[in-house]
Amino acid sequence: MARALLLRIARCYPPLPTSSALSQPRPLPPPLLRRQAPSPLRFVPAFSLPASSVSTSSDAPSDGGGGRKGEEDGAEGGGYVDYLGMSDEELMGQCEMGTFKASGPGGQHRNKRESAVRLKHRPTGIIAQAVEDRSQHMNRASALSRLRTLIALKVRRPINLEDYTPPVELLQILPLKSTIRGKDVGPQIGPNNSKFSPGMQALLDLLFAVEGSVSDAAKILGLSTGALSRLILSDDSLRTAANELRASKGLKPLR
Amino acid sequence: MAWSSVGLDPASPSTSVPFLPRRTRHFPVKPPPAMAMLSLSSRPLASLRPNRPNPPLHRLLRPKPLASTSASALTPPTPLSDPTPPPDADPTPLFLRPATHPAPAAALAAFRRRAAALVPPSAPHLHRHLRWLLAAAAAAADPSSDPALLRAPLGDLEAMWARHVRDRRPFQYVVGNEHWRDLVVAVRDGVLIPRPETEAVVDMVRNVEGFADGWWADLGTGSGAIAVAVARELGPEGKVFAVDVSEVAIEVARLNVQRYGMQDKVEIRHGSWFEPLEDVKGKLMGVISNPPYIPTDDLPRLQPEVGWHEPKLALDGGKDGLEHLLHLCEGLSSVLKPGGFFVFETNGNKQSEFLVDLISTKWSSSFHNVEAVLDFAEIKRFVTGYRR
Numbered sequence: 133m134a135r136a137l138l139l140r141i142a143r144c145y146p147p148l149p150t151s152s153a154l155s156q157p158r159p160l161p162p163p164l165l166r167r168q169a170p171s172p173l174r175f176v177p178a179f180s181l182p183a184s185s186v187s188t189s190s191d192a193p194s195d196g197g198g199g200r201k202g203e204e205d206g207a208e209g210g211g212y213v214d215y216l217g218m219s220d221e222e223l224m225g226q227c228e229m230g231t232f233k234a235s236g237p238g239g240q241h242r243n244k245r246e247s248a249v250r251l252k253h254r255p256t257g258i259i260a261q262a263v264e265d266r267s268q269h270m271n272r273a274s275a276l277s278r279l280r281t282l283i284a285l286k287v288r289r290p291i292n293l294e295d296y297t298p299p300v301e302l303l304q305i306l307p308l309k310s311t312i313r314g315k316d317v318g319p320q321i322g323p324n325n326s327k328f329s330p331g332m333q334a335l336l337d338l339l340f341a342v343e344g345s346v347s348d349a350a351k352i353l354g355l356s357t358g359a360l361s362r363l364i365l366s367d368d369s370l371r372t373a374a375n376e377l378r379a380s381k382g383l384k385p386l387r
Numbered sequence: 388m389a390w391s392s393v394g395l396d397p398a399s400p401s402t403s404v405p406f407l408p409r410r411t412r413h414f415p416v417k418p419p420p421a422m423a424m425l426s427l428s429s430r431p432l433a434s435l436r437p438n439r440p441n442p443p444l445h446r447l448l449r450p451k452p453l454a455s456t457s458a459s460a461l462t463p464p465t466p467l468s469d470p471t472p473p474p475d476a477d478p479t480p481l482f483l484r485p486a487t488h489p490a491p492a493a494a495l496a497a498f499r500r501r502a503a504a505l506v507p508p509s510a511p512h513l514h515r516h517l518r519w520l521l522a523a524a525a526a527a528a529d530p531s532s533d534p535a536l537l538r539a540p541l542g543d544l545e546a547m548w549a550r551h552v553r554d555r556r557p558f559q560y561v562v563g564n565e566h567w568r569d570l571v572v573a574v575r576d577g578v579l580i581p582r583p584e585t586e587a588v589v590d591m592v593r594n595v596e597g598f599a600d601g602w603w604a605d606l607g608t609g610s611g612a613i614a615v616a617v618a619r620e621l622g623p624e625g626k627v628f629a630v631d632v633s634e635v636a637i638e639v640a641r642l643n644v645q646r647y648g649m650q651d652k653v654e655i656r657h658g659s660w661f662e663p664l665e666d667v668k669g670k671l672m673g674v675i676s677n678p679p680y681i682p683t684d685d686l687p688r689l690q691p692e693v694g695w696h697e698p699k700l701a702l703d704g705g706k707d708g709l710e711h712l713l714h715l716c717e718g719l720s721s722v723l724k725p726g727g728f729f730v731f732e733t734n735g736n737k738q739s740e741f742l743v744d745l746i747s748t749k750w751s752s753s754f755h756n757v758e759a760v761l762d763f764a765e766i767k768r769f770v771t772g773y774r775r
Contacts, residue, residue: 231763237734237735237766238582238584238735238762238764238766238768239582239584239585239680239732239733239734239735239762239766239768240579240582240677240679240680240681240693240701240702240734241681241685241689241690241693242582242690242693243557243559243580243690243692243693243697244690247566247583265566266519266566267566267569268566268583268586269566269568269569270566
């Protein structure tokens with residue numbers, strides 16, 4: 133993956149002239165998301181919009197261009213883009229990368245590792261960043277992985293319940309006792325696995341389609357309501373997203 | 388400080404100076420406009436160029452193996468004069484020493500408290516450095532073991548930390564490495580710490596058609612970061628000549644080449660700029676250099692981490708900072724093969740513009756597609772071009 137990122141960077145030199153709100157002076161915000169901590173994310177009530185028009189005003193209040201409809205990468209003839217199915221390189225290609233830069237002459241003049249990386253996913257306006265590692269290389273990889281999680285949490289794709297079959301990414305995160313989960317699906321994938329995000333996205337898509345009802349979603353997935361609740365509660369960011377979704381439908385939060 | 392947006396669109400427009408048409412050798416050449424900007428036009432250019440390939444400046448400023456407290460006229464005063472040798476005089480970088488010093492958890496916790504207490508409120512980033520220092524000093528195996536195994540006695544670590552906080556000794560010299568691209572480059576006093584801006588040089592090299600099987604030279608290789616990073620991308624025929632005049636740099640570069648197993652791809656040569664490359668004249672696919680480019684007059688105002696601790700040899704570019712860059716430009720055409728590529732890092736906008744103008748007018752018969760390339764902070768940091 134790291135290699136793919138470098139290839140990506142290699143093709144982008146020299147950088148674009150400053151073009152967006154990213155260049156405005158702004159203090160370094162704290163990392164957006166940690167799986168193990170209560171999620172500081174806030175969600176916009178735009179669950180019904182297609183992927184290309186999800187905006188994240190909470191992350192970039194000054195960024196008017198973040199969620200424009202029909203941006204070049206987003207809309208594909210009314211279809212819904214599977215961002216999480218893209219390779220790191222493809223996803224990176226849809227991002228503007230911001231680095232935390234110091235003013236001044238730079239180069240040999242300066243000893244300061246400004247290794248923070250901030251990625252803005254152009255089609256969705258979602259912003260992910262990483263600051264904690266010494267290496268910008270590592271921070272870039274962390275930011276990209278966070279971006280995948282954020283896309284899973286924020287980008288809703290409509291489902292037609294009439295002829296719905298849960299995608300394999302979703303089956304993979306279900307507990308083994310699910311009655312619709314075939315033997316060939318393999319072991320259950322947990323929140324620390326990078327393949328959890330696509331499953332989480334599909335689960336939230338389903339939950340959105342059934343108006344936030346965990347029992348309805350559980351029936352479709354061949355699980356008891358309790359088992360699906362436990363799955364949702366097993367990951368902080370998933371729980372927060374599910375509860376935001378339920379709140380928007382006037383339902384009580386899962387605990 | 389601000390976020391700089393770096394576009395990732397491969398089709399992003401280049402902001403380089405437009406390509407200048409070829410001129411014949413006898414075409415009268417006017418001084419480029421940038422010369423006037425740098426107020427050099429009153430003097431023939433030759434006066435800026437060293438007559439000898441190895442100017443006496445090199446010898447005058449040759450650094451001692453460890454950061455010297457013997458101040459030259461250029462050295463800003465060091466705040467604390469420490470008569471005792473530093474406790475970490477071991478030339479092996481901390482992160483590569485064996486973890487043989489047990490430290491009980493309680494002692495480690497007490498060290499952490501004392502070290503954190505030294506951090507001034509004005510420098511909160513030092514708390515992160517403390518975390519990184521402990522991570523570099525501890526054996527990787529089990530961080531929670533009691534006693535922890537450290538790569539230096541706790542007392543030494545404490546002295547090293549104090550020198551970082553009080554004397555502004557660069558953190559990279561304390562732990563002995565810098566994270567650069569996907570490499571962990573060993574560094575120590577006497578060798579320039581590779582800068583994040585310079586990472587882009589490797590990408591430019593990789594964009595050169597057929598680069599992988601060419602011979603490259605990294606002039607003034609320092610820690611060898613560029614040479615190792617380029618070597619790792621090369622094919623079976625490819626090779627890098629890593630040249631440096633500093634013996635410390637040669638040692639450190641050798642260590643880094645070994646650490647990444649690039650002995651077959653990187654040939655280290657001791658000497659000044661083109662001097663050790665006589666036998667490969669006209670055979671190089673590319674020349675890469677991040678030479679000293681800071682104008683001598685600017686040296687006293689450098690950030691203390693740089694001005695007090697990094698080697699002047701690697702920073703001092705002489706008057707206007709152009710001394711070595713001009714020498715490099717002059718030697719290019721004789722070492723590069725036709726079609727060969729060069730990339731130099733510079734002090735930024737003015738220097739790059741000056742060099743682009745100079746090369747594409749004075750030496751237009753030898754080079755084409757000469758342009759200034761932006762760094763991530765949108766400063767014209769690099770000059771690139773091709774030999775005809």
